[in-house]
Amino acid sequence: MKPKKKKVTDPNPKGWLQPEAGRKKYPRVFHNFDPNLRTQEKAVEYVRALNAAKLEKIFARPFIGAMDGHRDSVSCMAKNPNHLKGIFSGSMDGDIRLWDIASSVRLWSVPIAAAMESDGISDSSNKPLAVHVSKNAFWAADHQWDGDLFATAGAQVDIWDHNRSQPVKSFEWGSDTVISVRFNPGEPNILATSASDRSITVYDLRMDSPARKLIMRTRTNSISWNPMEPMNFTASSTSYAYRQMKIAIAIAMMLENWMKPNVSTKIMLDIDYSPTGREFVTGSYDRTVRIFQYNGGHSREIYHTKRMQRVFCVKFSWDASYVISGSDDTNLRLWKAKASEQLGVILPRERKKHEYMEAVKNRYKHLPEVKRITRHRHLPKPVYKASALRRIMAAAERRKEDRRRAHSTPGSMPKESMVEDELRKIS
């Protein structure tokens, strides 16, 4: 008989536990991916997904802090693309402040008197570089992303140059007040405005007259261009509808995608796109801040606090991880864009764990229990009730229309698409 080659696993504990080179702290680990060793892996994954959903809810604390100091409601904000931490805010009493959002302190401000009177103030740091005067009151202003031009809106749309005291160009279409204006981030000569006659107008500075005008069913309060897809913009309106419109660069305008979030019932006052172009934030009259996917119908997130009043202005931070809101209660508030995101330095193992949790949650998101937990948001009673009421009203409207259609001559009441319903006229 020849020797039997017989091997039995011989574990010498010291050898097995010896740490790998360069990893002195941890005992050595081994992997074996044999599926027989991990039984019921689907059930385990499901339980992990459920736990991940629950943990996400536990860690969802989006409110970071408030910046107070304004003496009147905060009406507008502006951010500088070259500075991550700074944000300007303006209040209804004419106060302008620059904030450092990392430390929530005021860096600089323009005294109200200085803002009112352009001359007679000794402090040079608060002195404006240039002053432009127009015949009419201003409702909105926006600067080109690159270049020397800026636009103001009011009774008419004026285009100004830094070096000229008079507008280089003026546009007028109809007699109503223009309430907002935004330059296109991709094509510097295109800007969009909305007016109180429920219109949205697109201008091309190379032409003498406005390019296109849409009349909507409700008034548009604010417009934001998608920075990653600059042919699209989203408008926030007085009704509960959002719209995303696409302009072919060659001016032809068409409607691409309409979103009708049932959740929001109140007037949306401001809107701002995330620098990633994948989501946008809105501030609303119902005292909430909501974050939407750029192409999805429902809001991904809704933020509210007991003390926050009507939100007049919202901005995404330039790193897309924070949201700043300014509201009627004279405060600026800083929120996390992802409510349960862990802030600070994340170790690689921690990050991998987060990624794994996210992946299993995504895999089992359609299962009822996981879905229920991830979708649930606690809402203030008025918001909750208003959305319920809104649903009832919409259902009643639909029912009534259906009955009318059923009792009228076939074909006399064609079904209107949501686009047609929202959009009254294109010219």
Add this chain to the structure above:
Amino acid sequence: MGVRQENGTPRKLGPVTEEEIADVTDNEVRKYLRGEGANLEVIQDKKLKGQLAVREELYGKSAKTAAKAEKWLMPTEGGYLDAEGIEKTWRIKQDTIAREVDISSSKKQYDIVLPDFGPYTLDFTSSGRYMAAAGHKGHLAIIDLQNLGVIKELQDEMMLIGVTGIVVNENVEFRGRGKRWILVADLILYRCIAEVREAVRDVVFLHNELFFAAAQNKYLYIYNRDGTELHCLKEHGAVLKLQFLKNHFLLASINNFGQLHYQDVTTGEMVNNYRTGLGRSDVLQVNPFNGVIASGHSGGTVNMWKPTSAAPLVKMLCHRGPVTGLAFHPNGHLMATAGMDKKIKLWDLRKFQVLQTLPGHAKTLDFSQKGLLATATGSFIQVLGDFSGSQNYSRYMGHSMAKGYQIQKVSFRPYEDVLGIGHSMGWSSILIPGAGEPNFDSWVANPFETSKQRREKEVRSLLDKLPAEAIMLDPSKIGTVRSARKKEKPTKQEREAEIEAAVAAAKSVSLKKKTKGRNKPSKLVKKRQQGIERAKRPLLEQQMEEELSKKKKRKMSEDNQLPKSLQRFARKTATV
């Protein structure tokens, strides 16, 4: 695993090239694919098709990576027996193996003889590092098997404190006197020892080696590692057999009345208890693949249970006589049963059909991690193996206990090529090359776990604790879409519509012109009425029949309302 008849072609010397590393066969990859991929051909939706194609590609890649890791990165190779020429593997004796293997492996062959407490039953932790032994006459012990290698060095100490027993290892025998078995030294041989002074029928580890449950004469007890009694679980009764479901933290037991209990050991909640109604049984085994528990009964049936239904999931008539042993293959598709009808049967659990019937008795059965099947009866052990790859088990090894010790339990030690045997005179350990998985996964079961790792793992496994509802015959069903239900009975509206249609059809039949006097309007009306009645009748009759049967069923269930004193004997209705 298993036999090697001759050496294969020797592996090329020198460094391995990139292509060689990437070269894995489809067979090696299939193990990690977890079933067939989706059939993309039938999908109409182009977007969905694209997304699924990406996903499938990802699955394929990860399976291939896992196969490559298995081929090249595993630190140890499995053991095997190398039989040459006409030599048969089952003729190879343990002492021959002991001569050929390295010293540390040969130390895993030993007999521990404790004549005062036997017969012994055994249980291993999932990492295979610790063993619990329970002597029927009242002895409990937990043994750290890694340090058992130092038996020889410890003999003097053992003699000093006085051990009742004989340890046979490499022809060394020694004897001691006394009753207590406590050895607290740096090298711990027996961690816990309790003399319980009553019958101990079974012992299982809970989720780690710190806790174990013992089925004693009257009640079930939970002890910690040091032998301190933590809980007395009276509700279980006189338990004959215990099982622990480590993913669900459920302790399952069957008692001498044939009652099955499931208790959650984390909360202490009794999840459910059922009367099997099939009498006393001490054959109970959990299927590691899905957590379903199988019990063997004296009528020859094997029933499979889950904690959420009082009726068994499966009832199988396996033997023409009492079932004596039961074991599951780790992949969950194969079950081995042994009966008093002198048959050992292998069952395919996907089709519930017998694959192979072998002759012989077996008091106890166990599958190893690599699929070897150990059967034992009297003092003889036979190990069977599937070497053809076609689920055809044949003899692999045999072993006879010395001096006719009667075997009570055989159990393979996980991650080792070792078979533990509990017998009437203590316990023994023999080498079965190719039995255990050679490579452990630190995240699943780590034999070299530090106490910190054990603590971490306890927390993590509690977070991943599965609910009792996750136990089902096919655990891969979780997260899939339920296929559309069969058509239910027609609704009331549908039925009415059917009748109306039949009536309309009967009305529209044009009647023939008849001769004078038989074509009167009254006659015509009557005739038409008759036609309608005729059309309606079968539908109405059908409806009435259904109602009648419903009423009958209700009446039957009412009749079954036994008088209160007898109600407890009524069989519970199945709630599957």
